[in-house]
Each structure stands twice: as C-alpha cells, then as structure tokens.
Amino acid sequence: MKVMRTPDAAFEDIADFPFQPHYTEISDPQDGTALRVHYIDEGPRDAQVVLMMHGEPSWSYLYRHMIPPVAERGLRVVAPDLIGFGKSDKPSKKSDYSYARHVAWMRAWLEKLDLRNITLVCQDWGSLVGLRLVGEMPDRFAGVVLSNGGLPEGGPAPRAFAIWRAFSKWSPIFPIGKIVSAGTKRGLSDAEIAAYNAPFPDSGYTAAARIFPSFVPFKNNVAIPDQKKAWAVLEKFDKPFLCCFSDGDPVTRGGEARWIGRVPGTEGQPHTTLKGGHFIQEDDPKGFVDCILKVAKA
Template sequence: MEILRTPDAAFEGLSDFPFAPHYLEIADPRAAAPLRIHYIDEGPRDAPVVLMMHGEPSWSYLYRHMIGPVVAAGYRVLAPDLIGFGKSDKPAAKSDYTYAAHVEWMRQWVEALDLSRITLACQDWGSLVGLRLVAAMPDRFAGVVLSNGGLPEGGPAPRVFAIWRGFSQWSPFFPIGRIINKGTRRELSAAEIAAYDAPFPDARYKAGARIFPSLVPFAGNPAVPDQQRAWEVFERFDKPFLCAFSDRDPITRGGESRFIGRVPGTAGQLHRTLKGGHFIQEDDPQGFVAAILDIAAKGKAP
C-alpha cells in the first residue's frame, strides 16, 4: 500500500480555519507503516463529546462554522478527516479503500482516544461510516443527529446518484472544490473552493474521493450484509436520534423516512428540515448546530 501525505504547506492561509491540528496513528495490516488520521479537538477534555463526521469529497473544514458555537455551549468537539481526505493520509490506489476499511480505521481512532458520551453529527459518508460506528459500539454513543445521509442496505441506486457515481469513475477531471460548490445553495468564495481543493495537490491524491461513490452499498455490494446487521442494532436503538435533512438536496431529500419510526430513538424528537443543499454545513450551519445542541443536551450525564 503506497501512502501519500499532503504537504503542510498546502493548508497555509486557509480562510476561517483557526483550529490546531491533532494526529493519531492507526494500523492497517496491508500497510508497512501506520496510517495517520488528522482531527480537530476543541473544548474541555472532560466535557461530553460531539463528533462531527464529514463525507464525500469534503474534510473537517466543512464544519468550521459549527465547531465554535458547539464548543461555546460547553462541549468537546472532535472533527476527524477520514482516511483519503483532508490532512489524513491518503492510500494511493482505489483498491486500498473499502467500506469495511473505513469503519475499521475510524473504530481504531475512537477506541484509541477512548471516547464516550458521544453525540454523533453526520452527513453524507460521515453517516455511512458514523452510523456503523454507533452500531458497532453503541455504549459509547449518547445520541445521533443525521443530516443528508443514510445507511443503505441494498436496492437500486437512485438515478441522480448513478450519474454522480459514473462521473466520479470516468470523468477525466474531478475538481473537488467546484464539486462541493455545486452541492451548496450559496456560492462559495474562491478562497473556500481553494480550501476544499487543498488536500489534493494533484490527481494521485484523489483515489479515496474517486472511489467513495462506488462503495455505497446498493444492490450487489459486498457491504450489504454488514449494513443489515447494523440495522438490527438501530431497530433496538432507543437513545435520542434526530433527523435534520435539508429541503433542496436532490440526493437525500426525504431520507429521514427511512429512520423515523424504524429507530426507536426517533420517537418524540423535534425532527426538522434545514434550508440548503447537500452540504448543509455551508448553507445552514446555525440550523445544524441547533439540532446538535438539542440532542447533545439530552445525552449529558446527570
């Protein structure tokens, strides 16, 4: 396994990203050396944890407008970069990435930091990985806030997603910042687009971003049995679970219907519709923060 690491110089002068970097090494039996995960860690170390997990093809920069307000409310916020993204290491081959590997990498990270009393805030692939972590170690989690994501368990891929999956595999160009800009309702600035491009100095660094759409477990995907086992956990999960999907995401709009009623913890929650596109952290960070604080308050230790 060849491992790439984006030079620190690529991240100099980022707009609105004043957070100190933290790193933790985890093992992969296929790699000769440990993989390094980057994460943001803000707020009191003994406070209840809010874990903010990004998706495809973004990184922890996505949460820059949300971290401060949640810390100010008295929480410890952690926002990791998934392997292949942000300041984390990037295996160079698409075949290095599997859904199971992503879950295992982040499970090691959670266990190494010995996190508990976690409120998970997740979107896109942050939910596919994050919800699997909840299913694997439910005792570590106090609640979930889900926006624009899910836990697919087979079935056909929606047409709009199939188009995106084909583009990710076959387009000669894969402009990360411009892709994210297309997924927001507001227009990102040139500096913001550059910040999303920063982890990927050239095409060699984009293997993880390119392969993610093909790993989503629709029909025939080898991860479907793992998803079904995870759903067995969620069908008994009675901790607070709130859905906060956006009103203008063509990929996930209406996805809350797969959770509300099926997950016991969704009962009695103030599920809400946020205003924006797929990357709701850019369009409605205040609304997402309010949803997180609603659930995190319920998960605080007495």
C-alpha cells in the same frame, strides 16, 4: 501500501480554519501500515463529545462554522478527517480502500482516543461510516444527529446519485472544490473552493475521493450484510436520534422517512427540515447547530 501525505504548506493560505491540528497514528488491520489521522479537538476535554464526521469529497473544513458555537456551549467537539481526505494520510491506490476498511480505520482511531458519551453528527459518508460505528459499539454513543445521509442496504441507486457515481469514475477532471460548491445552494467563494481543493495538490492524492461513490451499497453490493447487522442494532437504539435533512438535496431529500419510527430513539424528537443543498453545513450551519444542541448536553 504506499501512503501519501499532503504537505502542510498546502493549507497555509486557508484563512477561515483557525483550529489547532491534532494527530493520532493507527495501524491498518490488514497489513499493519501506519496511518496518521488528523482531527480537530475543541472545547473541554471532560465534556460530552460531539463527533462531527464529514463525507465525500470534503474534510473537517466542512464544519468550520459549526465547531465554535457548539464548543462554546461547553461541549467537546471532535472532527476527524477520514483516511484519504483532508490532513489525514492518503493511501495512493483505489484498491487500498473499501467500505469495511474505512469503518475499521475510524474504529481504531476512536478506540485509540477512547471517546465515549458521544453524540454523532453526520452527513453523507460521515453517516455511512459513523452509523456503522454506532452499530458496532452502541455503548459509546449517547445520541445521533443525522442530516443528508443514511445507511443503504441494497435497492436501486437514486438517479442523481447514479450520475454522480459515473462522473466520479469516468470524468477526466475531478474539481473537488467546485464539486462541493455545486452541492450547496449559496455557492462557495474562490477562497472556500481553494480550501476544499487544498488536500489534493494533484490527481495522485484523489484515490479515496474517486472510489468512494462506488462503495455505497445499492443493489448487490458486498457491504450489504454489514449494513443489515448495523441496522439490527439501530432498530433497538433508544437513545436520542434526531433527523435534520435539507429541503434541497436531490439525493437524500425526504430521507428521514427511513429512520423515523424504525429507530426507537427517533420517537419524540424535534425532527427538522433545514434549508439548503447537500452540504448543509455550508448552507444552514446555524440550523444544524440548533439541532445538535437539542441532543447533546453539556
């Protein structure tokens, strides 16, 4: 496996991401390739962990407005970059990636850090990976805060997602910063767009971002059996599980209906509708933080 690493210089001009980088090396379970995972780690090391997981095609920069207020409440905030994104290593070929491999990579990282007593905060692919981790190791998790994501187990793809999947596969250009901006209601500044572009100096770094949409398990996707195994665990998960989907995401709007009542931990939770688009961390970070603080306890 050929692995690429975005030069540190690519991130030097980002003014609104003042967090100390941390790195952990894991081994790919299939061929033993060493992969470096970047993560943010803020707040007391002995406090409850709030694991903020980003999705496609973003990186931990997505949570920059949420990390400080949660850490300031005495919680330990850990925000990794998925392999292929941000400051983490990037296998160069699309064929290097699979849904199962992403889950295995993040499981290896989580186990190496030995994170426990975790409140999972997730959106987009952060939920597809993160909720699979809950399914595989529920004892490590104390709760879940889910926004604009899910755990598909077959069925047709929503029209808006089908369009996005085709674009990611066939478009000759793939302007990642502008893609993220289009997924917000407020729009992003030029500096913010540049920050989302930073991990991808050229198209050679974008294999993960390009291939991710094809992995979402609609129809007869190979990942469906693993999804069903995770759901079997989640259908018994009685720890706090709070949904806070946004009102303006054309793909996931109303997605809380798939969770409330099906997961025991959703009972009695103050489920909330946030204001914004798909990348709710950009549109309503305060509302998202408020939801986290209803579940995670210092």
